Amino acid sequence: MGEVPDRSAQLATARVEFVANGNSAPCDLPNHVAASWRRSASYGVSPDEVCPDYWTDLDFGSRLVRCAQPVIEQLVDQLSDIPLGVALTDDRARLLSRRDSDSWIGRRLDRVYFAQGFGYAEGTVGTNGVGTVLEFGDSVHIVGAEHFVDSLQSFACAGAPVRNPFTGRVEGVLDVSCLSRHSTPVMHSLVRSAAQRIENNLLLDRNQTQQALFEAYSRTDAHGRQAVLAVGRRTVMANSAIQALLDPADLDAVQDHVRFMMFRRATVDNGIELPSGRRVRLRGSTVQVGTELAGMVSVVSVFREAASSPTTGRALSSQRVVGAPRSRDEESRCPAWREAASTVDIAVRAADPVLVLGEQGSGRLTVLTDVHRLVHAGGQVVVLEASAVDAAPAEAIARLTEPVTEPTLCVLRDVDQLSARTVEALAAAVPESGDGLRTLAATASGTIAEHAAHERLLSMFNASATVPALRHRRVDLPMLARSLLSDLAARRDVRLSDEALRLLGGYSWPGNVRQLKQALSEALARRPVGVVEAHDLPAFCQSTPRSALRPVDETERDMIIAALRESGGNRVATATALGIARSTLYRKIRQYGITA
Ligand SMILES: Nc1ncnc2c1ncn2[C@@H]1O[C@H](COP(=O)(O)OP(=O)(O)OP(=O)(O)O)[C@@H](O)[C@H]1O
DSSP states (O other): OOOOHHHHHHHHHHHHHHHHHOOOOOSOOOHHHHHHHHHHHHHTOOSSSOOOOBOSOOOTTOHHHHHHHHHHHHHHHHTTTSOEEEEEEETTSBEEEEEESSHHHHHHHHHTTOSTTBBOOHHHHOSOTTHHHHHHSSOEEEEGGGSSSGGGTTEEEEEEEEEOTTTOOEEEEEEEEEEGGGOOTHHHHHHHHHHHHHHHHHHHHHHHHHHHHHHHHHHHHTSTTOEEEEEESSOEEEOHHHHHHSOHHHHHHHHHHHHHHHTTOSEEEEEEEOTTSOEEEEEEEEEEETTEEEEEEEEEEEOSSGGGOTTOTHHHHTTOOTTOOOHHHHHOOOHHHHHHHHHHHHHHHHTOOEEEEOOTTSSHHHHHHHHHHHHSTTOEEEEEOHHHHHHOHHHHHHHHHSOOSSOEEEEETTGGGSOHHHHHHHHHHSOSSOOSSEEEEEEEOTTGGGOGGGHHHHTTOSEEEEOOOGGGOGGGHHHHHHHHHHHHTTTSOEEEOHHHHHHHHHSOOTTHHHHHHHHHHHHHHHOSSEEEOGGGSOGGGGBOOSSOOOHHHHHHHHHHHHHHHHTTTOHHHHHHHHTOOHHHHHHHHHHHTBOO
16 A cells, blocks of 8 residues: 555655755645654755765674564564565664565665665664654654655655663664555554564563573572672672672672673682772682673682682782782772782793783783882883884894893783784794793783784783773772872872762773873863863763764764853753754763763
């Protein structure tokens, strides 16, 4: 059943007029379509051709896709007598999957780039069955000339939001697209109920992992009176024994440690030092449901005589306080950081080659140089950058093998970025056993194991430490901020207000300590002495986006934050100042995680 021809013709004329002179449409155009046309025009969408963006970093195997897959198959079967495509997008209208009832309609949809990886946001493609759902916040059925762009006029699309059953947040859009002459109102109701079935699957899926974690926690808890902690992606379960054993700051530190370890190891048996100064033993195992990590269940016990316990193996050795680095590492309250520092400390004392893994800017070089400075006061540090080593491998080899007369730390920075040729040359030239004075060290990102060419080089390192990203050591943030401020503004009386510190604590710090340092140095340019306030910090600190931002998004986010500050946080005034709809402003605030 297609559209009534008269209405189609009226609509087509109204659209042409609207595009030509911006007048609102005279016919019985649904309000949400009229509003969408206005938005499309104000975004500057070209009314002739679709020009969607293409994204290379989408997660086509996400939980949403997995939960939607069976529903999509069923929907295609239900509507199999109509040539159509059923698509799923993420919360930014980017196509994650599409299933066609036949290849002919698939080719038609490909021609308008309605295909995996392309984005159908209203701001780029104009009124359509995906982007308009996200703007409107509810399901829509956009038929023929209701589309803003010419090349979509022959299509009809029914789209419905898929919401997270726990938070209510829109996770994506389910869309059915066909030619408008094949469109029927039943598509709209079918797509709505299919979206609800996906939500139900999301609920069951989440329940399965939570249920598995809960069962593992209950089984462990049932074994006598031990202190049990279960940490899931969004859940924490702590029995009364652990709550009685640890004060809140210690419990937070243990949680941080478990959250850090559960993504790295299936089982853990670690000794860790807590903010209160107590030392505990933590034994834990991860809980999996299929390939998905549900969390980790762990048992905590206090080391009564930590220094002499014979049974703790690695756990105790990583706790050696003797010779543990002082100053900044000593101040760290993050168990994962302390463990890394302790491993480096043991390696440096034994002049054992050590590899330090972690994200860029997380302090890998700093931990090496600090520890070396503390262990061998007066020793020297040689840092070789990957680019310089690649440019002149022979010189680097000479530096790594020349005789030394004092304790020397040689750091090969970012070894994962070295070319395979350089790696081979290094591996062949650097002796496997050291001279007792030189410690060979390297830094790399956590993905080094994937580079097969580096294997020979890696086999030269006896120890490795993983430095946690700053977002996994929030407990250290006040200490780090203080230490960086005093480095940046030595002999000046500067400190952070509580509000500024709260803001720093809420940000995700993808660039780690280096980015924190940069943020503080920008704040100091605005407030060289006295109390650094929240508004002295750069705009990005006021936002925690859900995914990596493109430079254009960063510019938009900073403009929004500046306008919000200007208007004292008034959303209506901000939307007016920026010339965007209030709904768009709210969406962008959510998208960028703006907290201003
Ligand atoms: N604990 C700390 N106290 C003060 N400054 C720190 C600390 N940790 C790191 N920094 C500073 O943060 C910046 C990044 O640290 P570092 O160079 O050690 O990181 P990295 O992990 O080796 O990464 P990259 O290779 O990107 O530099 C440096 O300017 C360093 O001085």
